[in-house]
Amino acid sequence: MTGAVLASTAGDVFTWIVWVVAALALLTSGLAVVLFTNPFYSALALVLNLGSLAVLYLLLSAEFVAAAQVLVYAGAVMVMFLFVIAYLGGRADAPWAGGPSVTKLAAIVAGGAILVEVVVAIGLAAGGPLSTAAQIGNAFGSPKEIGRLFLSDHLLAFEVTSIILLVAAVGGVILGAAARRDEKSAADQPKAVEG
Amino acid sequence: MSGPGISAYLILSVILFVTGAVGVLIRRSPLIVLLALEIMLNAGNLALIAFARQHGDGAGQIFALAVMVVAAAEAVVGLGLIVAMSRKKIELDVDTLANLRG
Numbered sequence: 001m002t003g004a005v006l007a008s009t010a011g012d013v014f015t016w017i018v019w020v021v022a023a024l025a026l027l028t029s030g031l032a033v034v035l036f037t038n039p040f041y042s043a044l045a046l047v048l049n050l051g052s053l054a055v056l057y058l059l060l061s062a063e064f065v066a067a068a069q070v071l072v073y074a075g076a077v078m079v080m081f082l083f084v085i086a087y088l089g090g091r092a093d094a095p096w097a098g099g100p101s102v103t104k105l106a107a108i109v110a111g112g113a114i115l116v117e118v119v120v121a122i123g124l125a126a127g128g129p130l131s132t133a134a135q136i137g138n139a140f141g142s143p144k145e146i147g148r149l150f151l152s153d154h155l156l157a158f159e160v161t162s163i164i165l166l167v168a169a170v171g172g173v174i175l176g177a178a179a180r181r182d183e184k185s186a187a188d189q190p191k192a193v194e195g
Numbered sequence: 196m197s198g199p200g201i202s203a204y205l206i207l208s209v210i211l212f213v214t215g216a217v218g219v220l221i222r223r224s225p226l227i228v229l230l231a232l233e234i235m236l237n238a239g240n241l242a243l244i245a246f247a248r249q250h251g252d253g254a255g256q257i258f259a260l261a262v263m264v265v266a267a268a269e270a271v272v273g274l275g276l277i278v279a280m281s282r283k284k285i286e287l288d289v290d291t292l293a294n295l296r297g
Contacts, residue, residue: 008197015198023207030211030234034218039226046230053237056207059198060248065240065256065263072263077233077270084274085226088281093223107220111213118209126202133201134251145253146260154257161264168268175275179282 019059025052037094039085043078050074062141204245212238223288225280229273236266 025048032045050073057066122130139145150158211234218231240259247255281287 012197019199019203026207027210027214030214033230033234034214034222034227039224039230042227042230046233049234050237053241056204056241057244060204060244062244062247062256062259065244065259068260068263072267073233073237077267080270080274081226081230084278087278088226088287104221107217111217111220114216115209115213119206122202122205122209126200130202130205130249131200133249136248136251140251140253141247141256146256149253149257150260154254157257157261161261164264164268168271172271172275175272175279179279182283 015059018055022052022055022059025049026056040082043081043085046081047074047078050078060141061136064141064143064146201245201249205242208238208241208245211241223290225273225277225287225289228289229270229277232273233266233270236262236269 029045029049029052033042033049036042036045050069054066054069054074057063057069215231215234215238218234219228222228222231240262243255243259243262247253247259277287285292
């Protein structure tokens, strides 16, 4: 009995340590994304941000979402971001460039207001509805469970998702093709005048 | 549930969301605005998954996966627009962008 209690306490302490490390990495890298001057460093900080989020998802027993987060987000989407940033060159002004303007101050005040408001709302609910978590089985968050939900209760969401991806892919190709056509016609313009 | 409770995750998610929102509002480079938008979407995802755990209901995780797909689609279109802007030699500054016409 004492051994089991000790083991659960040790597990609890370990979970807390992992949580605190992941939370610190999450908040620091989030701030870093917003404050870095070079967009390349911002994108790399976002990779760290997404990685620490995946750790938190694992602590919340969302194994499949954590894996998808690392594969899709930290893998595919961020590689696309880094390619575009490398293509455009690392140009961005510092967040504090131009001194404190009214819009920047208003943005920070509004952000602080949202923060205080939601933290107070969470604090009011913390003792009541938020204090208990449901008992879950081992299957919760597993690929099998996610697949079953996607193909039964949430089939419509699944199909709409595929349409969104198709539209985004077509849109990306059209934007790229239009930009290239404009570039070509701009390059041909002086020759046509000379001829 | 061992470790911190749901409210700890929710407070983390709010702080992250506000970081992203302030980033969207104060930065002028559209690339960093897109990155800050991703932070906001991920803060929403964290709250969804925390609530899914609290209620023991997988629907929140399904919603988080759908948000992930929308974020990927948004990144494709947003980055396509930024590349098109740079090819048209439009300055990459969201404060000076006032025209949608090409």
